[in-house]
Amino acid sequence: MQKKIAVIGGGIVGATASYYLARSGHSVSVFDSGNGQATAAAAGIICPWLSRRRNKKWYRLVSEGAAFYDKLLADLASDGLKTDAYARSGAIILGQSADYIQEVHDRALERREQAPLIGSVAILKGSELEKAFPPLANVEQALYVGGGARVDGRELTKTLLEAAIHLGGTLHKGNVSLTMDNDGTLSVLTPDGPQKFDAVILAAGAWLPQLLRPLGYTVDVRGQKGQLIVLQTEARDPQNYPVIMPQGEIDLLPFGNGKTVIGASHENDKGYDLQPDASVTDPMLEQACTWLPHLKDEATTDIRVGTRAYTSDFSPFFGSVPGLQNCFAASGLGSSGLTSGPLIGYLLAELAQGKESSLPTEDYPITAYVKSTNR
Structure with missing residues (x-):
């Protein structure tokens, strides 16, 4: 069944999620301010295996993220979109x-x-x-x-968004915000007025605290x-x-x-x-x-x-936002954003479609970093 899905944030995470959602036949609306993306200012080296970090869950994420590029590029090529960004x-x-x-x-x-x-x-x-x-x-x-x-994050993101649009998605430039309606559902406040979606993906990176604060959330992201x-x-x-x-x-x-x-x-x-x-x-x-x-x-x-x-402990997170139905988010990727970002975008797309993530979300728990102050 086709879903109407909003993706807030057009960096590498949001662009990948948008591409795979549109590829699966869903109606995707991408909202992006165009300012301050980490993706555009990331060096773009994909070589995570040499890190001294002892966090095994983080290492699994970046290692599988590096391997995910083969699937991503093959999928783009099968849709007639080749890129030399990678x-x-x-x-x-x-x-x-x-x-x-x-x-x-x-x-x-x-x-x-x-x-x-x-x-x-x-x-x-x-x-x-x-x-x-x-x-x-x-x-x-x-x-x-x-x-x-090596990857040119800005060029790859551009290709992914073009692919999503080619597959029926839409891109809207400018700032948006979120509001909770009286019935407990979420609306996206756009310049054209509030809009309802079957699912919302928050891929705003360092701006996730600003998105969720009006809804009564604190977010451990700097x-x-x-x-x-x-x-x-x-x-x-x-x-x-x-x-x-x-x-x-x-x-x-x-x-x-x-x-x-x-x-x-x-x-x-x-x-x-x-x-x-x-x-x-x-x-x-x-x-x-x-x-x-x-x-x-x-x-x-x-x-x-x-x-x-x-995040305060330098760990990324993704999953379902606690207390918000059909709302999913990721953040905290840090300097490994271009390594793990495409994979995380793909996993968010899985969650937004009601599927299970192929990586266990409990290993990257959103509840450790996103907390409601209303409870």
């Missing part, structure tokens, strides 16, 4: 010591037993390293992981500012260069055709500020140039700024 280009991990490189190497081999997508793993030196990434400088050895990938730099070089580098993951905060992503992305920053104290800040981005560029000196004199074509969503 590529499994491999990843080069840089470290401050040989011991660190060896440690990450051993972790990758151990985890490859359960995650074969990791692919080839090798410590590169000398000519091997130069062959893998000729512009790389001031590096004696590095770890290569063949399964590492905003974290992220900035990244987009450079355009004159050299038309091959598109299959690996992404670079130095030990530390920033990453470097060659996207081909001379485009290189540096980022992203993690600014807890700036929250929802969306203004570019040269005092942050200039040191990022300077640091990147120690490994890729050819970037020093290249043109900066864009500074992207977005707001990530974090």
